[in-house]
Amino acid sequence: MCGIVGYLGKRKAYPVLINGLKRLEYRGYDSAGVAMINDQGQLNVYKTKGKVSDLEAYASDKDLTGTVGIAHTRWATHGEPNSVNAHPHFSASGNLAIIHNGIIENYAVLKKQLMEKGVEFKSNTDTEVLIQLIEYIQTSKHTDLLTAVRMALHTVIGAYAIAVLDRNNPDQIIAARKSSPLVVGIGEDEFFLGSDASPIIEYTKKVIYLDDKDIAIIRRGEDVKIVDFYNEELKHDVTEVALDLAQIEKGGYPHFMLKEINEQPDCLMDCMSGRVNVDVNNVVLSAVIDHRQRLVDARRFIIVACGTSWHAGLIGKQLIEDICHVPCEVEYASEFRYRNPVINSTDVVIAISQSGETADTLAAVELAKQKGAFIYGICNAIGSSIPRATHTGSYIHVGPEIGVASTKAFTGQVTVLTMLALALGKERGTIDQQKYVNLLHELHDIPEKMKTLLQQCTDNIHEIAKIFTYARNFLYLGRGYNYPVALEGALKLKEISYIHAEGYPAAEMKHGPIALIDEEMPVVVVATKNVLYEKVLSNIQEIKARHARVIALVNEGDETIKRMADAVIELPQTQECLEPLLATIPLQLMAYFIAVCKGKDVDQPRNLAKSVTVE
Numbered sequence: 001m002c003g004i005v006g007y008l009g010k011r012k013a014y015p016v017l018i019n020g021l022k023r024l025e026y027r028g029y030d031s032a033g034v035a036m037i038n039d040q041g042q043l044n045v046y047k048t049k050g051k052v053s054d055l056e057a058y059a060s061d062k063d064l065t066g067t068v069g070i071a072h073t074r075w076a077t078h079g080e081p082n083s084v085n086a087h088p089h090f091s092a093s094g095n096l097a098i099i100h101n102g103i104i105e106n107y108a109v110l111k112k113q114l115m116e117k118g119v120e121f122k123s124n125t126d127t128e129v130l131i132q133l134i135e136y137i138q139t140s141k142h143t144d145l146l147t148a149v150r151m152a153l154h155t156v157i158g159a160y161a162i163a164v165l166d167r168n169n170p171d172q173i174i175a176a177r178k179s180s181p182l183v184v185g186i187g188e189d190e191f192f193l194g195s196d197a198s199p200i201i202e203y204t205k206k207v208i209y210l211d212d213k214d215i216a217i218i219r220r221g222e223d224v225k226i227v228d229f230y231n232e233e234l235k236h237d238v239t240e241v242a243l244d245l246a247q248i249e250k251g252g253y254p255h256f257m258l259k260e261i262n263e264q265p266d267c268l269m270d271c272m273s274g275r276v277n278v279d280v281n282n283v284v285l286s287a288v289i290d291h292r293q294r295l296v297d298a299r300r301f302i303i304v305a306c307g308t309s310w311h312a313g314l315i316g317k318q319l320i321e322d323i324c325h326v327p328c329e330v331e332y333a334s335e336f337r338y339r340n341p342v343i344n345s346t347d348v349v350i351a352i353s354q355s356g357e358t359a360d361t362l363a364a365v366e367l368a369k370q371k372g373a374f375i376y377g378i379c380n381a382i383g384s385s386i387p388r389a390t391h392t393g394s395y396i397h398v399g400p401e402i403g404v405a406s407t408k409a410f411t412g413q414v415t416v417l418t419m420l421a422l423a424l425g426k427e428r429g430t431i432d433q434q435k436y437v438n439l440l441h442e443l444h445d446i447p448e449k450m451k452t453l454l455q456q457c458t459d460n461i462h463e464i465a466k467i468f469t470y471a472r473n474f475l476y477l478g479r480g481y482n483y484p485v486a487l488e489g490a491l492k493l494k495e496i497s498y499i500h501a502e503g504y505p506a507a508e509m510k511h512g513p514i515a516l517i518d519e520e521m522p523v524v525v526v527a528t529k530n531v532l533y534e535k536v537l538s539n540i541q542e543i544k545a546r547h548a549r550v551i552a553l554v555n556e557g558d559e560t561i562k563r564m565a566d567a568v569i570e571l572p573q574t575q576e577c578l579e580p581l582l583a584t585i586p587l588q589l590m591a592y593f594i595a596v597c598k599g600k601d602v603d604q605p606r607n608l609a610k611s612v613t614v615e
């Protein structure tokens with residue numbers, strides 16, 4: 001999972017490419033590189049280990065002329081992150097350069113075959129195999145570059161978004177995709193390429209989202225041409241992107257993550273806008289209107305997702321079972337896709353993904369589709385692969401999420417799942433009118449409560465974070481709707497602070513994790529006043545009896561737990577099934593402040609990337 005950018009036009013390519021890489025750095029940041037054909041027609045490649053800023057420093061004294069180029073920010077899959085394995089990669093003659101996001105699964109076989117034919121390799125990457133293969137076909141079969149690319153793509157197995165630059169044809173870029181995203185931007189006499197639209201929107205809002213097995217031929221002075229692997233020309237609509245620059249910049253916050261945590265009240269209002277209508281007591285989701293019968297007739301829901309989206313799915317399961325009275329299973333997409341799941345035509349599979357590009361979730365969608373299920377997507381990135389692969393769905397509309405640790409996407413997903421459960425529960429006749437009205441009003445009020453919570457708890461949590469920064473392990477406990485909150489809190493902490501943290505359903509503590517508890521192990525307990533409150537209270541007593549420090553999330557005015565816990569964070573009162581929308585916020589902030597106290601790179605934690613487009 002990497003970020004790729006391309007430019008061909010009338011401007012200097014280098015600033016466009018570097019700015020684009022900075023916007024895509026969330027996708028990977030262990031090495032970066034750029035290839036440009038300069039004003040004298042030479043193909044220059046500059047690449048280095050590290051971030052885009054390291055590339056900028058490295059390239060600062062180099063020849064940066066030229067109006068055509070491609071660039072890449074990498075998250076290593078094959079070969080360690082160093083400047084040799086960084087992209088772009090050259091072909092043996094040095095005439096061709098390639099950037100690639102994805103994985104060539106059969107690269108080892110192809111590499112062996114090419115080596116037997118005398119091709120020498122400089123890197124350990126699968127990407128170099130692809131460019132060497134393209135050149136080998138070009139020279140051995142005397143074909144043009146497009147034909148060589150088409151033939152090579154027939155041979156490779158895997159996922160890719162690629163762009164190829166040819167020194168002998170400086171007015172052309174050839175790009176292609178399969179299972180990895182690629183967008184072409186169309187300006188006035190200029191073209192852009194990006195893994196998403198973020199590197200493009202400051203120049204043009206007109207884009208074409210390439211589909212799987214599309215090859216785009218971008219030539220100076222011509223319209224973009226798109227063909228399939230058999231050279232059949234394809235027609236694509238030009239889409240207007242509704243994204244502005246402010247949405248993808250930090251807006252005064254030190255980190256994207258803090259900005260995105262604080263944006264959540266507004267994001268949830270956007271997410272509910274036109275959907276939750278308190279004046280007429282109604283929740284409307286167009287997907288539920290358009291596919292009413294299919295959804296009403298569903299005998300089972302299966303949610304597939306990964307990471308934070310999977311945690312949202314666990315909340316969705318409870319909502320769907322509570323409100324719609326229909327069984328709902330939640331599966332890791334990565335496990336689902338490699339089992340032989342029993343799927344019926346009466347099943348509805350809900351795929352949840354912020355990026356809409358997660359390889360495992362996409363593969364789970366394809367599998368479920370083949371088996372006859374109806375697929376409902378809950379995604380954030382507009383026009384991404386998962387929404388395009390599903391039968392219907394609802395965007396969460398929380399705007400671009402740049403911080404690698406997911407925050408606003410989680411609450412957006414839970415909000416959409418709540419609206420889905422309400423809309424469907426009403427259609428199925430499984431929720432009584434009073435409960436429906438109460439819940440939709442409560443849901444509508446969540447952004448306001450979230451705003452107050454953020455104002456009231458941020459400083460307190462900053463102080464708590466300072467005290468607990470040096471802990472080496474954390475346990476997070478919650479029950480019912482708050483069990484996924486505990487999982488999500490633990491995931492946030494480990495992702496960005498590198499502190500080991502586990503989330504558990506509180507009652508499971510006695511079945512093992514209690515052995516770990518001592519004065520060195522802080523325990524975060526989500527202990528809101530719901531039906532399981534008394535039981536969680538007993539858990540806190542058990543923890544205190546073992547001398548561990550307790551950080552408790554309680555409802556405002558809970559004096560009982562205040563007396564027992566070492567630190568308390570107060571949450572506004574809401575309906576039990578909506579508690580995760582509030583309880584998650586302090587846990588996001590706690591992870592953030594602990595990571596900042598530890599001096600960690602909050603927005604780009606080590607070894608992670610924003611969208612996992614490889615297995």
Ligand code: M6R
Binds near residue numbers: 308357407612
């Ligand atoms: O884009 P997706 O929602 O499909 O991504 C799924 C996970 O990779 C993602 O949630 C990951 O766990 C985040 N880093 C969590 O903060």
